[in-house]
Structures are given as C-alpha cells and as structure tokens.
Amino acid sequence: MFLEEVSKATLQLFFPKKCESCSRDLEMKEDFICLHCKQEMKFIKGDAHAKKMLQSVFKGRMEVENIWALYQYFEEGNVKNIPQKIKYQGGKQLGHYMGRMLGEVLPKEHDIDLIIPLPLHYKKERLRGFNQSAVIATGISEITKIPVEKRGLERVKYNASQTKFSKYDRWDNVRSIFQLTRPSLFENKHILLIDDVLTTGATLESAAQEILKADNSRISIATLAARL
Template sequence: MKLVKYFTDFFNLFYPEQCAACRGKLLRQEKVICTNCLLDMPTTGYQPGIENPVSQLFWGRVNIEGACSYFHFRKLSKYQHLLHQLKYNGRKDVGVELGRQFGYIIGKSLHEQKVSVIIPVPLHPKRERKRGYNQSTMIAEGISVATNIPVDETSVRRVVSTTTQTKKTRLERWQNVENIFDITNGQLLSNKHILLIDDVVTTGATLEACAQALLRIDGVKVSIATLAQA
C-alpha cells in the first residue's frame, strides 16, 4: 500500500488532479472539487421539509411533501461549468461528489421525514445510450453515499423522448413532458416516501410530470431535490 501511495503522489506531482470547477490543483484530501469552490458555492440553505422558493414552484400543481435545491444557478459561473461537465463532458464524478455534499446537508431532514428510496428522473433510453449515463443517477448515488438511502433507477421509465426544454415557455415545457413517464413496479414503491432527483429545476415541469406518475401509486409520498435552482 505504501508503494502504491508513493507512485500516486509521484504521478500527482507531475500531473496534479484539477478541481472540476476552478481547474486549480486539488490537495490530497480533496475530491473532484476543491474546498474553496465548495465554500464559495452560492448555496440556497433550503431543506426539503421546509417551505422555500423551490417548493413554492409546485404549489397548486402537484401534491409533494417538499422540495429543495443545493445551489443557485448562475450563468457563466464556475458552477454552471460544473453542471456542463456533468451533463455533457462525461464527468460522472462531478455528479456523485456534488450529490454527496448535498446529501450531508439534507440527510438529517430526509431521515426525519422517513424518506426510504431515492429515484433519479429517468432519461429516455435513446438519450441515455448516447450520453452513456443519466446525470441524475450520479447525483442520486452521491446522496445515497451520504445518507445510506438506497437508489431505485428501474421502477420509473421515460417512455417518450422529448425535445430540450431550453428556451421553451412554461406552457411549452409542460406540453413537452405530459405523459412521458411510466411506472414499471408500483407495488415495490407502495407506501414509500420517495426523494425525486434532477440536476436543475427551472419551471419544474419535468419533475411535476414524474411526481404525478409516482403519486398514482397507493400510499406514496414524494419530495424533490435538485442540484441547482435556475
């Protein structure tokens, strides 16, 4: 083990790991994102069980228990760069690490509310094959690491491939996602409190559609968490 550590340190001396946000050198104990970038992150301070601007997005639309986001989305910021790395550049580790950090923040609240399973908003299989992974699953896995709440990525599927939500109006976003989700194993989810995960919430149309599908299952409760609030 000492030999492995020696060669790792030697390699990092010439090819240091970089922070995915600022591209600065990571210290040995840092993972993916440096401490300074984590401390500078424009966090919301929201918790899933307490009323906040994210939960208010869903008022009168879908009967969820609560919603929260880790940080505020800022255009052209290093945190937008992080999300771009996760979504388009194959940086699955960014999603896992951000999810882990988020999980440490909201974990106590999730356990108090008896959340028993984490479900990432699914991609259509064609889009997931093209990308190679579902970015929301990476976030869910990170939250699971921090909270020990299991992830279920098989009980909900996306049955319609939609066009991108970017630049659509609120009405267009809803029409674009209506009836696109299907439950494959409702009995498994019966009477559970589900934490539904996505990367960014803007109008909440996709999350609303997925939550509506889940709430058709007997006894299900749904809370929502996203990395960013746009």
C-alpha cells in the same frame, strides 16, 4: 497509509488534477472542486430565504413533502458549469462526488423509503453512457443508506432540448413523458426524486405526478443545483 499519501503527492506533482469547475490545479487535499469554487457556491442549507423559495416552487401545482438542493445556481460564475460537465463531458465521478455532497445536506431524521433518479429515455441513456441523475442518486444513497430504485418509472417520450420552447410549450412538451410501469414498487412509500438541476420544475412535476398514481405514495425532491 504513509505510502499511499506519498504516491498521491507524487501523482499530483506530475499530473496535477484540475478543478472540475474552474480548471485550477487542485491542492492535495482537494477533490474534484477547489476551495475557491466551493466558496463561490451559494449553499442553500443555511439560507432561510433560499429554502423558502425552494419550498414554494411546486406550490399550487402538486403536493411535495420537502425539497432540497445543494446550491443555488446563477448565470454567472464557474459553478453553474458543474451539471453540464457531469452531463456532457462524461463527469460520472464528479456526479457521484456531488451526490455525496447533496447526501450530506439531507436531514439525518427522515422517513424516506426510496430514492428514484429521474429516468432518461433509454436511447438517450445509451447515447450518453449513463444517467446523471442515477449517478447523483448513488452518491446520496452511500451517505444516507436509502436504497435506489431504478425500475418502475420509465421515460417514454424522447423529447428534444427544452430551451427552444416557450413556457406554455415547455409544459405541453413534458406532459406524459413518464410512465409508471410498476406502481406496486412505490405504494405506501415516501419517495425522494432526484434530478441534477431544478429550474421550472416541469419535468420533475411530470415524473412526480406519475409516481403519485401509486397508492398512498408521497414525494420529496432533491437536486444538485436550483435556479431560484
């Protein structure tokens, strides 16, 4: 144990690890994200107002049991880059670490049966090398011990980036992009659907509507960041 600590300190001395969010050198006790950035994160867990806003995202659109997000995300500040870092800069370990953090804010008492990461189109997943939602889901599963199911829901439409569409087009663009291929996996189950970022919720809604076609299934949602 002692040797381990010494070699970690030596490594950090010669090859300092950088904060994934602001690039500051990390202290020995810090992992991936520095304390400054953690302080900058507006965690939703203790924020009644943010929690309420989060719960109302899908109001009138579909039945969602519960929605959780680790932190609120804004245009300014370093922490908004974390999901991009995970996605576009091969931040698999960071995604996993953030997934564990998200797992910690989920309630210990729950009746969730399965975790489902929002699927990527297989071509996109091949291009990126991994699905960021699946990496986050693995982190959550390690903390909560809820199993991850990657089968049964597929992304059948390879759609381009959403940012250039208007609000209506965006919705039109996400309709029927998912397909439930094995409904039996989700029957009578409470599903926790995972994505990296919650903004309009259109993509998540599209996936959830597909899962809800399985008999007696229920949906909750958890994301790393939420734009409220």
